[in-house]
Amino acid sequence: MMKVDPVTTEIVASRLREIASSMEYALYHSGYSPILRESKDGTAGLTDREGRVVLISGGLQYHFTAYQQAVQAVLARYPATRLKPGESFITNDPYKGGSPHAPDFVAVTPAFHLDTLVGFGVSLAHKSDIGGLVPGSSGAAAREIYHDGLLLPPVRFQSDAGIDEAIEAVIANNSRVPDVVLGDLRAQVGCTRLGCARLSALCDEYGRDVVRDVMGSLIALTTQRVRSELRSWRDGSSQAEGFLDHDGAAKERPVRIHVQATKAGEHLQLDFSFSSPQTAGPVNLVTCTTQAAALLAVLATCDPSIPVNFGLREAVDFVIPEGLVVNPRHPATVNL
Helix, strand or coil: CCCCCHHHHHHHHHHHHHHHHHHHHHHHHHCCCHHHHCCCCEEEEEECCCCCEEEEECCCHHHHHHHHHHHHHHHHHCCHHHCCCCCEEEECCHHHHCCCCCCEEEEEEEEEECCEEEEEEEEEEECCCCCCCCCCCCCCCCCCHHHHCCCCCCEEEEECCEECHHHHHHHHHCCCCHHHHHHHHHHHHHHHHHHHHHHHHHHHHHCHHHHHHHHHHHHHHHHHHHHHHHHCCCCEEEEEEEEECCCCCCCCCCEEEEEEEEEECCEEEEECCCCCECCCCCCECCHHHHHHHHHHHHHHHHCCCCCCCHHHHHCEEEECCCCECCECCCCCCECC
């Protein structure tokens, strides 16, 4: 990583924040549904080439952990060496793409500068209906992920040739309000493409290596600030728990969420091992949603002014065994 002077770093960082804000504005003002336009149930932002979140814009900051999983899921199916400018991808499978639940679609667009991959534009937003047992999808009677509606693995949604009409047809055929869903999805993809275009233009202006360095420094700064706060805490271990009345399926059985926090020096470990097993009803959380909620709690305890990005994830260690309500095995239904 090259060394960029502090003034240039702050200028480029401000420009990156402006790009993320512009993506958010485009998302909310291009969406069709009240969920997106009025409730603003969606976010947009930028990641680096590995999918590490650099900036996220929008009120639902807990989306940030899903960004990385979605980008990595895209890269697992479409290796970086095969990605092309003009391509955009979508997924809504919580187990593959990290969505909090199936109605949350993720749009991923690779950003190129002179044919070199520099990062990704990403957006996550809720959809009005993707099929399933009830209108709106993700109903209380769901007992497996397939009850929640259409599940798309990472697929190419758009290329230089335009939007893939076959993919749109599949989505439309599985929704009770296809025009609204496709309108929102196009808004998501469009805002990621806007972000990528502006990121490429920023590389033209300041140089690709400078932009990459600043993106990395923003992540490193968050990690540094969180660890600095942790050092001021007293070493030790404590635990807490809370209960849901039930999962909707076994109404006589409360659902336990338990965490043990162990802090030593600048290191913090959050252990969820004693939480309840995964449930039949739709109250399970995929692991990246569990991590996001816990990390935002850590941030609130430290300093809420610390920017939310991948650096927050690097500052905290997790123990979340598979098979728990906070990390279920497929095909358990998941929801918020």
